[in-house]
Amino acid sequence: MTSESLRIRPFHQVDVFSAQPYRGNPLAVVVDAEGLSSEAMQHFAHWTNLSETTFLLPPTDPRADYRVRIFTGSEEFPFAGHPTLGSAHTWLQAGGEPKTDGVLVQECGAGLVRVKHDAGRLAFAAPPLTRFEPVDADVRSQLTAGLRLPEDSLLDASWLVNGPEWVGVLLESAEQVLAIEPDLVAMGDLKVGVIGPHEPGSDVDFEVRTFIPGDAMVEDPVTGSFNAGAAQWLIGSGRAPEEYVAAQGTALGRAGRIHVKAGGGDIWVGGASVTCIQGTVLL
Template identity: 35%
Template sequence: MRTYAYETVDVFTEERFGGNQLAVFTDARGLSTSEMQSLAAEMNYSETTFVLPPDDPANTARVRIFTRVHEMPFAGHPNVGTAFVLARHGRDRDGVLRFEEIAGLVEVKVAMNAGGEVSGATIAAPQPLSTGIELPAGAIAACTGLTPADIVVTNHRPVRASVGVHFVLAEVTGEALSRATPDLSHFRAVRDAAPELEGRFSLFVYARDGAKIRARMFAPIGGTWEDPATGSASATVAALLLSLDGGDSAAFTLTQGVEMGRPSLLHLTARRGEDGIRATVGGSCVPVFRGEALL
């Protein structure tokens, strides 16, 4: 029998049982892809990570990220949480970790509290902002149980965008945000009608008040009815807003998970660079469980 150690953390929160849950298998050598997928399904969190030796010894690790049903090229809270766990094991180099992932190299900076303990991390998304197809406001409204009038299109129409993994981003009114409820049949209909979505449809809806953002994320097709904190989508929103607002850089705070009883706080930045708009996302983490999987 083989044993694999794992740790769980709550990400983007300073309070245990808030934020987004993550399981981290700290040494996944010997696990097959199918075994990783099965373990992620068994953990039943929105994502689970598996840490492997890097291909390039200059980097910290190769990190594979799985949802309950498929592997992800990049994701926000898994990187922040994995960095938190590995830094607590002393695997950072001068407060920095570098993760090899499908979407590219992810650099993570460790945060310390006043007592000198690891308290969280900030990641740089591996790709500049890219945007794709726009979707009708009426279709997004149907997916969320809202009306077309609840979807704000004065700044941008619902759009597929990415800084490493794709989301459909839609602005809604502040009042509508709390009423949103995913409708699986409409999610499937939108996915099937838009081949540009490549069979995956994760929807990030947000309401903005200046530099403060409230958000919710629904991905029922992928097994996540609602996500309490979605770092990669939040970073994408920050990059998109900078592209719309103009300027060289911007900073935002984003709250998510309130309606789920798992409030999360994410700190976002976006800046213009030679290759486009780049974004970061960071926050605090809290350790929860340690255990072993038996295979």
């Protein structure tokens, strides 16, 4: 990208899965990304130093309201959850009007994703799992080593691939989830999400933590794609009710809340979003 191609573009930074600013998962959104190359998008996403940066574009599919491209600091994702909700929130805030009242259709690398209003929040329809099967013995051993847990504490472990290649691990309790002190070297290149139930009567139903490999393994504050896969897994197996709330980010001092609801043949994954920074960017 040469200096002659630079121009001022609208830019938002949004906190997703939290109604409290700075307690969820931040997302950078370039509102008008027309004319940017993939290389320029990747370079800017690396520069923001956030887990994801998105770029809003006109749709190429006539059924869609807008198109989004989703980048981490090192690669492009076909789909991700908190970027979907944060991008939809930003598109609406920037004056976007959906073709169908009350429902947005987002075009992304994984196809078309529906987003709707639900109890004052936005929620996306969980995309289908493209790989859904129990992990093999070698991966299970790697998980127990990486999570520093005895083998019999893993109630279940399955591939939950819906873009990102998640491995889901179910533990007996939220306390076990929060007590994990992972061995990041032993975790290797696995993207691991761990979930366990809270005691009945708690403010939330499940506790979630996710660990993502990269230059250094990091714990993600709140992860929509993993929660979408976990909801399909747990509701489908009868381990979770058709409507529940999960907490994530507790171990990092965040207050992420993921609202899950099954209905009409879909599982909807929702959360609040709040714009924390709004302005322009030279790009």
